[in-house]
Amino acid sequence: MTTTKKYKAPAAEKMLDILELMAKENKYFSVTELSQRLSISSNSVFRIMKELEDKKFIQKNPLDSSYQLTGKLYYLGSSIGNRIALKNIAEASMLLLRDYTRETTLLTKLGSLGRTLVVDQLESLEPIKFLSTVGLEYPSHTSAMGKCLLAFSPPSVLEQYLEHNELTPVTSSSIAHPSRLKEQLEQIRETGYATDMEESCEGLRCLGAPIFNAVGEIEGAIGISGPIFRMSKDHMNRYNKKLLEQARHISELLGYDASRKA
Template structure:
């Protein structure tokens, strides 16, 4: 039991196992027993047992030579299932593909999960110079173009939480001032797209636009990322237009009727 007042019942060993899995990352794809014990605050013996169990079901793989553990293929299988399961995919995938062809840059579909954005789909460009991202990648919402789009069209409460959570300076262009963020979101609502230039990652620029479902709600964002050298100022408007068109097409495929909602608003 971890919560105090009779909340949902949590199994601590399972929780430990899940946290252990989550402690893997793109930057640290392998981990050892000792490290994990330390970072999770558990005894080595406990971690060892957790890993054996995880390994027996294929969630981690042990390198018998080095004793290092990495994520296992079960995880990949589950990832494939959820990908298939997400509705938006089926509709937005072809749009995304077209967008990559039109712009020559990698495109993503992103949604808000808590206060972060998550890439739920990725269509890679074939430029040799690429931006390193991956499916399922979690980024802070306030310093990515997709995140800003999603914030701009979500409840003010969410934006408040993001601000309360702290606007950490990841790069020289990161927005750290709450007022400035609010202003930016207002602009995004007006112009219908967001741009982010070196706010999270050095040398990258991204453009994003909203995707709406049949209720008119913004459910995800479509975004294009590339190195700033290719995403130049005078190309950015053309790209933004393409991204918005793609967003609109995806929205229509999800049953969004723009004219109906425009009439409502007026």
């Protein structure tokens, strides 16, 4: 015990305690709450949070100066991402889709506050391609996969997303009003897939389909992204059939039974 204590690093221990607590609860934390719950002085918590914010491990809510984790911890852990069940199960389908379309194929899950978290990616086989970053969180309302995640999540997820994320248009095609987003999410629930028609980036088109788990809940979304000159509407229609087929296959591997859906 004496040897162990000799090499303890109190500041590092406090930082890890803060990160573990924030990882357990998907919400914003104030400095005061962290101080009280972890019995760490407010001054120490403030200094630690400032360092974590500078390193992009946390983000601040400008309305009340509270904090929540970003996706950076996931990015650091992506080297052991093969332990993630969804990634393992979806691997063969992602490879099939990438080889069939020759476009970048992405696997995503719901991130913090309704944002979209990139879990895995297979690069396009073409020289000109769209690339994302594993561990990146991005706005859900501008992407096909993000809209799938919002469409099939409980209503509270959309409410949380609209509360904490402004529908800032990225391009002239971006959704900029909550009513328009809700209309499109309803359409996605009816068709079972989503599109991104240059809503997240000029010249980029994407398709997204939901993945469900054994209890019928949204587990993630899989998608295809490519430049508009290769993603014509005819190509997208053809790719979408294969995408939906593979999304269903992954869902079934996770134990989802569509016949039990009410």
